[in-house]
Amino acid sequence: MSSKLTEPEVVAAIRKAGRQVNQNEGLIFEKSAPGKRGMELPPLDVPSVDPAEVLGPGNSRDSIEGFPEVSEIEVIRHFTRISTWNYAIDLGMYPLGSCTMKYNPRVNEHVARLDGLASEHPAQPADVSQGCLRILYDLQKCLLAITGMDAVTLQPVAGAQGELTGLLMIRAYLESQGNARKKVLIPDSAHGTNPASVVIAGYEVQNIKSNTRGQIDTDHLREFATEDVAALMVTNPSTIGVFEERIAEISAILHEKGALLYMDGANMNALAGVTRPGDFGVDVMHLNLHKTFSTPHGGGGPGAGPVVAKKILEPFLPVPVVVQKNGRYAFDHNRPKSVGRVRAYCGNFGVLLRALAYTLAYGPGILQATEDAVLNANYIRKNLEDSFDLPYNLPSMHEVVFSDARQKKHGVNTMDIAKRLIDYGFHPYTTAFPLIVPGAMMIEPTESESKEECDLFIDAMRSIALEAETNPELVKTAPHSTRVGRLDEVGAARKPILRWKP
């Protein structure tokens, strides 16, 4: 590739994506007209009633102002059209660091919808719920095997709720020892949910600095690990994609002071089948089933954040707990030391079920997925090292974090490069996180990417690096190929328009 690109070459360099017409479409409310509808009900087969009489005076409503009235075909077209404005894993690599955007197997969607599973009510008797309960029980066993832990709850419905649940269990355990303590230590590289969860658990956040290698500074940790500290929340591999080599020492420092080690399992995709947190000193952790275990992100959720823990924390698990006795499955509600409930019913069953389907598909072969994820990240790292600054030169696991330091010299930052990637047919990587890397470019390919897709990504990134030198304006004004350009976020926040009005 030449060092200076002309415009036609720039277009030629975009190998993954071409141009295609997509449909304009307004809001559904703008299509509405009185008398249209998209769903009909069978006729009422019991005597009809007068709502004012049944509900009492003033308790009924006439009609819902502005509510849509559209036909079935209009609904199909509306949502199909707007769907084409989205990027998706099904279209290509989605290299968001820390998000583990891997393939979402279609069979999981199929089995989640089976009559007898999707149709089941959470309050129906255990006698007619044995299938659901066994699914939960089987998933519990799988998660314990993968993490090397002793006890599990599937109730938390997101990673952040898993964090809170784990912290509540730590608190309940410490209280049972006589002192709940005051603080939770959090490295400056942590996800934002960590400190937010700590506050809800009734603890103070004590931030601790990473060392020059991006790892937890054990001397620093020793200084902060006092009798006031309940726990340290560590993400391992860290948010720069590096394994905490001194994890056992970190665990020992905490345990010496009677504190516990919490692990944020957001990055478990680097570890499954290779090492088990239960073996390297972790006391409690959550898993993000919508990351490591392939359940679809669906534009922001749902997720599931099961928590696994060591034996000492088992009495404090949320109620109820799924148990098995003589081949019969049941919910055990009688757990006096439990932290209580964190959500109604038994959590996001439909997400849990998909995670089990994923685990069953791999079995012990999940190790190959882990290896491929790490292989992809290292392949991308190696092939982009010459083009981008690598702030921490430690061995990468499932993701690699570059910075925009070199491109900054030309006035191009990580967000510009991210937006330009869109023109090349890719979703951007994670920008501006972790906070310890200024201008971070956090790339996590996952195991779902072929060598071909990785090569296309590498070409795109190299090409953008070149553009940053030769034609920085092109990058700074990207994306150029989308329906809308960069949107006015400041204006959106200053005068919020949060709903349609006629």
Next chain:
Amino acid sequence: MRYLPKSPSEREEMLESIGTASVEDLFQSIPEKFRLRAPLDLPGPLSEMEIIQYFQARASENARGYTSFLGAGVYQHVRSVVADALIQRGEFLTSYTPYQAEISQGTLTAIFEFQTLMCQLTGQEVANASMYDGSTALTEAVLMAERLTGKHRVLVARSVHPEYRQVLATYAKNLGLTVEEIGYTKSGQLDTSALAKAKLDEAAAIVVQSPNFFGVLEELPALADAAHAAGALLVTTIAEAASLGIVRPPSEADIIAMEGQSFGIPPSYGGPYVGVIATREKFVRQMPGRLAGQTTDGEGRRGFVLTLATREQHIRREKATSNICTNEALYALAATIHLCLIGKEGLRELALQNLAKARFAASELEKIPGVKRVFSGRVFNEFVLEFPRSVKLINAALLREKIIGPLPLGLHYPELTKRGLVCVTEIMPRAEIERLAVAIKKILETPL
């Protein structure tokens, strides 16, 4: 393995490019003593066919083919195949949170529509992009009321869903928030005389559910007046959102915490569902959860972005309004599609059918000797009945008829043993309601 797109030789090529001899080298940073050297003890690998067989076997161990009269926060309503087909489009299903607005306009547009629909339904001014479910939405609404008032005590009706109250208790425990419960009267509504004694002026909020756990509508205007007169807020939770098709929206409430499962989302043994918080515009900066807002690009084209993010954990960390990150976007989309399909007339018709069927079922069941209505308050599609013997015993006999009977209330309300909560929605055929009545009559005629 079918999900992995690499051949052995491609793996070799990639390793060569990296400059390592084996994939093993890539894991050297993990100390050897922590390396797992045995295969994981997991069932599988299973082919697609075997996975389907496993789950079909589990489905056959459940209540497939049973007729269920359970509601209590999770409702069986009509669902269109259209919504389910659309949410399985990869562009919706397999996309991430729409932080990169230019290539997420589909999701953002749908969220904006969802927020609008939720406002229209609840009579509120703003609604967020979703919460986990009704139980956690209620908890977050209470924490929001605490922030807005600076008071650390809430009065919660005992007629609020017991599991919602349990979740609130779990969160409240370590936050210095006192939760006091207010009982109910013979109408099944919140006991206002108990409220009068409860030092309302020191409370952040009165928290009620309507229709409440007993299916009874609360007197929201009066409760709102009482709360506002004392400087407190009214937080209202709605577990049966289909009621909003015919029941007057709680526009006098300050914060609504709603469960949207009724809008085309299957029961799925407890989740995923979709929670919502709706409130007044002036309270929006204390709201938890994501919000989509309308804006324009450089050329003046309309577009949508996630906005007011300075409330959220990824910006504010320990000072955020909530720790929520992942929400229930796909099911907010499902609810949006469902509501567009059923539309203005359909939602009203559906709600009217619920009213009619519940009234019919109540009158059929009340004809059985020894069976009577417990509460006198107005109901939507659920009601409480008193039986001459244990509901659990009746239910055990009903199961033999492939009927899942009323929810026994004794577990959560010790004073309500022998009482059961019956739910009848538009999907319940008249013949099944009659079959339930006949079956219960027969069971009660059989000596114990």
